[in-house]
Amino acid sequence: MIPQNNPLANYLNYKQEIDEAVQRVMASGSYILGEETSVLEQQFADYIGVKYAVGVGSGTEALHLALRAFGIGKEDEVITVSHTALATVAAIEMCGAIPVLVDIDPVSYTISPNEAENAISDRTKAIVPVHLYGQPADLQPLIDLTRRLNLYLIEDCAQSHGAMYRAEKVGAFGNAAIFSFYPTKNLGCLGDGGIVTTDSPDIHDRLISLRQYGWDSKRVSQMAGYNSRLDELQAAILRVKLKYLDADNKKRIIIAENYNTRLNSVPLHLPVKASSTSHVYHQYVIGCKSRSFRDGLMGYLSSKNIQSAIHYPVPVHLQPAYENRIVTGRRLLNTEKASDTILSLPMFPELTDKDINRVTDTIKEFFAGNRN
Ligand SMILES: Cc1ncc(COP(=O)(O)O)c(C=O)c1O
Incomplete structure (x- = not known):
């Protein structure tokens, strides 16, 4: 049988290095939010060309927490497409916001900037283009639109690790961007994982706090948070795969x-x-x-x-x-x-x-x- 996707083949391709990385983590005694995660975060931020990356539990969580970090919540509207993984829309609802779904361009299958503009209301807070199938959405009109109207642009890059729009990688254009590391993705781990990229130090700090109960450095919750962490095993596996x-x-x-x-x-x-x-x-x-x-x-x-x-x-x-x-x-x-x-x-x-x-x-x- 020829499968439609094959994460096992990708693991087998890098088996020796992945197995060594897994052994290293097992022997380290540090399994959650340790050195593997922080090194991966820096390497991924450098790869995309942004200042920060924050590892979280999945791509869905990445979008949920990114929206929260911008203060998006109840009664707010977030514009995205209906032609996407359900996760995009689920994440918008997880933060209490209302998903407003617009049509795609029939050739690229990505969000139509005109339709996004037509759907803007007083409640609109953000636009989430999805770079579907590995192809960047038409970003320039969305960048212009969100800047003009003071909206947030949050890229859903779950299917587009490494794709370029003009001279830069996707994930570097919005106020923030999210990636999934689901095993079948272009960069996939061997379980669940996700990451948020941003150039904003404030958003970075909020994400660090939100992924762990809203804690500050003294482990006191300064905001209502969650448990959404990238574990060390997945981070170590991703460090191997990022090289390739x-x-x-x-x-x-x-x-x-x-x-x-x-x-x-x-x-x-x-x-x-x-x-x-x-x-x-x-x-x-x-x-x-x-x-x-x-x-x-x-x-x-x-x-x-x-x-x-x-x-x-x-x-x-x-x-x-x-x-x-x-x-x-x-x-x-x-x-x-x-x-x-x-x-x-x-x-x-x-x-x-x-x-x-x-x-x-x-x-x-x-x-x-x-x-x-
Ligand atoms: C476009 C898109 N957004 C978000 C997600 C959510 O990622 P995850 O499955 O890691 O939660 C996915 C993956 O399924 C996706 O394809």
Whole structure:
């Protein structure tokens, strides 16, 4: 079977170094918020090109705590997309704010800056663009908009570690940014983990406090906080993998280029990379002409032992738990069309050339109607 993603292969690739790092932590007697975490935080901040990074329990927690650090809470509105991992919206609700979900650009699948602007109200406090599938959102209009209206810009970089917008890495543009280290991410640990990046010393200090019960340096709670810490084992594993992130991203880019070449003549919408961005292909997402066609292709690939996935099958605003709770901008037509027609092909750095060929040959076979 060709899996859609493969965190085990990535572990096996760096097994010796990861195992050594794990042993080092086991023998150290320090398991929570020790040296591994603080070194990782500095290395990650340097990698992104910001002053600070604060490790927390997950990407969802990272967004929750970042919003809290900016004082966002009850009655406040936060604008983001419906075409994202549910986590983005869950984190907004965790701080008591109201998610306002707007439509995407149909080509990049990322937030439409015009739709974001149309959704602004007196209550809007922040915009959260999601750099989906590894491709940066159209940031400049959002930077201009949030500066003009005094709103916070908080980037959701959970799928875009190492991606560039113009000459800088995503995660360095907003007032803060969040990353997930879920095992399948471009930089993933072997459990849960997340991090917030920022240039603001005040936000950094608030995050340090919020992730641990709102404590000050004397362990007295100065604000209501949480328990959301990155543990030493995960930090040590991430320090190993961070060294190879650019090389792994490069492998993803080469795989995407191979897919592009081999699927060139097939009537599918292939990913389109904007000229101002790099794309780190957390996912390689193709667009089909209809839902039934997409479902047929997915079934055919599965019958040939090739796993594919839909990111995401039901937009957040149409999920039963959220239908009546969130506010939406105008009709989210591009979002609804995308979830009906997209398909994520196998994508991970260790995918072999032979496997890429098998995937693309099978897709061509489906198109040719040759299902035997
Ligand atoms: C776009 C996006 N935002 C946030 C998250 C949340 O990250 P985590 O799963 O680490 O909580 C994810 C990952 O699932 C994601 O893909």
